[in-house]
Amino acid sequence: MTAAPPSFTRLPRLSTPSASAAQNPSAARQLPTGRLGLDELRSAVKAGLVDTVVLALPNLQGQLKGKRYGARHFIDRVANGSAEMCKYLLATDINMPPVDGFDLTSWESGYEDVAVVPAFATLRMMPWLPRTALVLGDAIGPNEQPLNLAPRQILRDQLTQLAAHGLHAQVGLETEFVLYRGTYTKTTRVGSGGLVPASEDNLDYALDHSPAMDRYFRRLQSALSRAGMPVEAIKTEGAPGQVEITFPYGGALAACDRHLVFKHAVRTLAGRAGMTATFMASPQTGVASGLHVHVSLTRSGNTVLPTPDGELSLIGERAVAGLLSALPGLAPLYAPNVNSYKRYVPKCPCGTACAAGARVGGRGVE
Incomplete structure (x- = not known):
């Protein structure tokens, strides 16, 4: 069984403004879309198409933290x-x-700054913010190397260890x-x-959404596409007001980077629509939201978790065994809040007997 090929859409690029564009105001006002290179950002800033650059450092809670810069200052x-x-x-x-007790920083050692270097492979437009581009940053330690406790670096280190065995994660x-x-x-x-769900009923797989929800879905889908992050599917779920969005398969680091940006878009556009979006595990009694992580491992382009007849391979068995062994200790990461454990109740499809429920499919293990 072969791995499903990545389904990335080729992203639009920004051309350097030409003399004809300068003579044509409507052409000059054409905003860039999708991912950008640094030279393309410089061109967009020079043309007045981008006036703000957000430099964001992903934190341990899966949030974007950082600063908004005037675009010219950022470039210079x-x-x-x-x-x-x-x-x-x-x-x-x-x-x-x-908080005290950390080697990195504390009241004793002082809450000093850390250098954050833009990771320009993540540079993209943020269409839900006017004339704004976003780039994620890497925290750099005193040895001029990325801090090994920063979330992006933690993932990079794991992917490097996989690559040493010829394995690549999708x-x-x-x-x-x-x-x-x-x-x-x-x-x-x-x-x-107070706050009431955007829909009153179970709309699982429904296609008859209210005008307000339909407008929100259209704006979100369009914004994500123009940010170079096209969605695979949007569906309403079983709880009132609940939504599930699926993204195409891709590299692990890129998928996690996009997920951070996606959550920012979801919340921002909801606020502008007079709504509130929450990724809380259980915002109300009986309501449970989760994140399904579908993982496949490939070697030389071939999937290694299932056998050709769809059963678990030896590597697949060891991967599941490793999950079952490690997940209890990883609970503070995948269930970091008191609210997280409100999901773990009988008849909740989130795994109550053990921390992981593994299924083998055409693309890997869920």
Whole structure:
């Protein structure tokens, strides 16, 4: 059985503005889309098509943290070097208090800055923010090497170890979230008089969505496509207001990078539509949202987890055994909050007898 080929769409590129574009205001106003190279960003900034660049450092909670730069300042002062961000971004929890007890940073050693270098392979437009480009950054340690506890570097290290065995990981993600009508604040309640789901019924696989949900889906799908992250499918799920979005298979690091940007788009566009989007594991009793991670391992282009007849291979058996052994200790990573454990109840399809339920399919193990 062969691995499913990556289904990436060729991304549009930005051409350097020409003299004819300068004479044609409508052509000059044509915004770039998709992923960009640094030279393309310079051209877009020079043409006035991009005025803001967001440099984001992924944190331990799967969020984007960083700064918005004036585009010209970013090009002149940051692009060829680095920026500074506080180290505590990599040593805190979801509420971001300065926490003691970390070797990286603490009250004793001081909450100093860390250099963040733009990873230009991640540079793309953010169509949900006007004239804005985004680039993820890598935190650099005192030895001029990426900090090994930064999430992107943790994943890189694991992929390097796989590559030493001739193995390459492909990942496809299915993400669930819930849409509520209304804007969330800390004093907002869920239910009557507060936030209510964007739909009232179980709309699993439904195709008769409300006009508000249809508009939101169209705007989100269009924005993600123009950011160079086309979706595979959008569907409503079983809980009221619940949505699942599936992305095409691809490299593991790229898939995780895109997922961070995707969550930013989901929340931003929901806010502009007068709604609130939450990826919380269980925002209400009986409502459970998760992230399905579909993984395949290939060697020389051939999948190695299943056998040709669809059974688990020896490598597949060892992969599942490793998951069953490691997942209890990894719980603080995949279930980091008290709310996470509200999913683990009887008759929830999220694995209550053990931490992992493995299925072998044409593309790998789920």
